[in-house]
Amino acid sequence: MSIAAAQKRSFSAVLWDYLTTVDHKKVGILYLIGGSLFFLLGGLEALIIRIQLIKPENDFITAGLYNEMITMHGTTMIFFAATPLLFGLMNYIMPLQIGARDVAFPFLNSLGFWLFFSGGIMLNLSWFLGGAPDAGWTNYAPLSLQSPGHGIDFYVMGLQLSGAGTLMSGINFLVTIVTMRAPGMTYMRMPLFTWTTFVTSILVLFAFPALTVGLFLMMFDRMFGSAFFDVALGGNTVIWQHLFWIFGHPEVYILILPAFGVFSEIIPTFARKRLFGYTAMVFATFLIAFLGFMVWAHHMFTVGLGPVANSIFAVATMAIAVPTGIKIFNWLLTLWGGSITINSAMLWTLAFIPSFTIGGMTGVMLASSVADYQYHDSYFVVAHFHYVIVGGVVFALLAAMHYWWPKMFGRMLHEGMGKLSFWTFFIGFHLTFFIQHFLGLMGMPRRYWVFLEDQGLDTGNLISTIGAFFMTVGVIIFLINVVHTSIKGEKAPADPWDARTLEWATSSPPVHYNFKQLPLVRGLDPLWIEKTEGKGKMTPAEPVDEIHMPNGSILPVIMTIGFFIASLGFIYHVDHKTWLIAVYLGMAIALVSMLTRSLKDDHGYHITKEELEREAD
Secondary structure, three states, X not given: OOHHHHHOOOHHHHHHHHHHOOOHHHHHHHHHHHHHHHHHHHHHHHHHHHHHOOOOOOOOOOHHHHHHHHHHHHHHHHHHHHHHHHHHHHHHHHHHHOOOOXXXXXXXXXXXXXXXHHHHHHHHHHHHOOOOOOOOOOOOOOHHHHOOOOHHHHHHHHHHHHHHHHHHHXXXXXXXXXXOOOOOOOHHHXXXXXXXXXXXXXXXXXXXXXXXXXXXXXXXXXXXOOOOOOHHHOOOHHXXXXXXXXXXXXXXXXXXXXXXXHHHHHHHHHHOOOOOOHHHHHHHHHHXXXXXXXXXXXXXXXXXXXXXXXXXXXXXXXXXXXXHHHHHHHHHHHHOOOOOOOOHHHHHHHHHHHHHHHHHHHHHHHHOHHHHHHHOOEHHHHHHHHHHHHHHHHHXXXXXXXXXXXXXXXXXXXXXXXXXXXXXXXXXXXXXHHHHHHHHHOOOEOOOOOOOOOOOOHHHHHHHHHHHHHHHHHHHHHHHHHHHHXXXXXXXXXXXXXXXXXXXXXXXXXXXXXXXXXEOOXXXXXXXXXXXXOOOOOOEOOOOOOEEEOOOOOHHHHHHHHHHHHHHHHHHOOXXXXXXXXXXXXXXXXXXXXXXHHHOOOOOEEEOHHHHHHHHO
16 A cells, blocks of 8 residues: 555544554554553653652552552553563564565564453553552562552552563564574674564563462462461462562663664664774673573562572672673673764663663662662662663663664654654653662662651752653653654655664664565675675565465454453452453353454465566555
């Protein structure tokens, strides 16, 4: 379909297209839309938290609502904003970078998105159905067992749904990278973003089952009367912490490794140099992933595991700074002597390096189990965590949006608004979180609803809240930029940045089958190789021939609706056994959808050679 024809389609046709799509690019856009909505929601919750702490003994919101706000902010930002936004980028960019026409399992890709999105809806329904979860984003027992109402149940079922979708995506990305690389695309010719997608998917494969087990046990305790975490009945509350953090610390690297991949694409492009130390960067990525599973108990230094366990995890935590340092120095050496272009994407990238380094430095401080007895549960930890996640992941997401937006949507974001958004957000970020290091060292604890007069915390909290408003303005400017670009934005060429990797060899946005002919990869930075040899475009690895593509399907949506209904039934059967009907109904809908999928003779559709040549004309 031509662009002109696509623009004339009705809203209902576009909606149906996205409801039924299995195209990795459209699924990626759905992840970006869903993740952005939850990011705005989590940001609003953060702003409410900062308004509550703008002055001593404030009563802007109640103590109970404050507990719900901090729980929902953390849960939303980690599980329903940062993770899906990165998965949206992986979905869209990775298959293009390896020269594939789609992911290995397009149907599962769509199902993974709808499960994630339904999990986010499930979690946020709690606001309207008796109260949100209030035990913190880590949901520690026994507090989570004793929480009244169904807030924690919505947390459990929402994370189960979204976690299943994330696990599907991780498996899908692994199989895609292993089996669908273009001819000549060896492992050591893959772009760094593809490498980080690959390693992140391995982390997902091993980390999320620990969370799934913990959530199932919590579900049985709260809904079916078991006693896995109830000490009074012979359970063990600390087991929840182990299960959560065996997932929770690799999750930090599930977030930060794709961010590293983003910067490893942007820096060579705008420094006009090959990435320094490519092999070392790949090695460091794997080393971070390996060590990421050996540090989880540094979140539990004050639990009482003993000096031997604390020492082992302290050493492992300090060691993980080494491969991260390798990456920092390789980025700096890529910049060294380069012909650097400063634009919005590059500003976010350059700002990331010192910001993330500060987060890493305070991480090494927290890695000392002795010192952590003082830092633990203070605002020093809040500052550290946000320097890593905001200064790393959010900066990377905004850099990636400016870098790949022309490829995804065919239009250039407004550069002036991009820079204004950067400076406003960047200043606000450091105002908000830098001062929190000192608030923590002065004794301000985490999660407290109010602080008192004459504790010396007034000025620091005021500055922090002013910074949060600056960050809000930065996000609003970015949203205005997006709207402006969609209406009046400059049309983007296929390769607006004179870039190096395969996604820039396609049109902007790419056609639905990505490549008319699969490209022949002749080295690292394959598009750059073709440019420097005077060809200007990729050498095809095959003649023009018929292309097979998968059909769209509404079954992932229907299947997800079934799981969603069943989840509500599990939550409310505690109040009334008739809700078990919803469980059976929901599972029946999901099962029928699965059977329909397995029995349906769906061989996809074919794009003929003549159609390809006609579209090219």
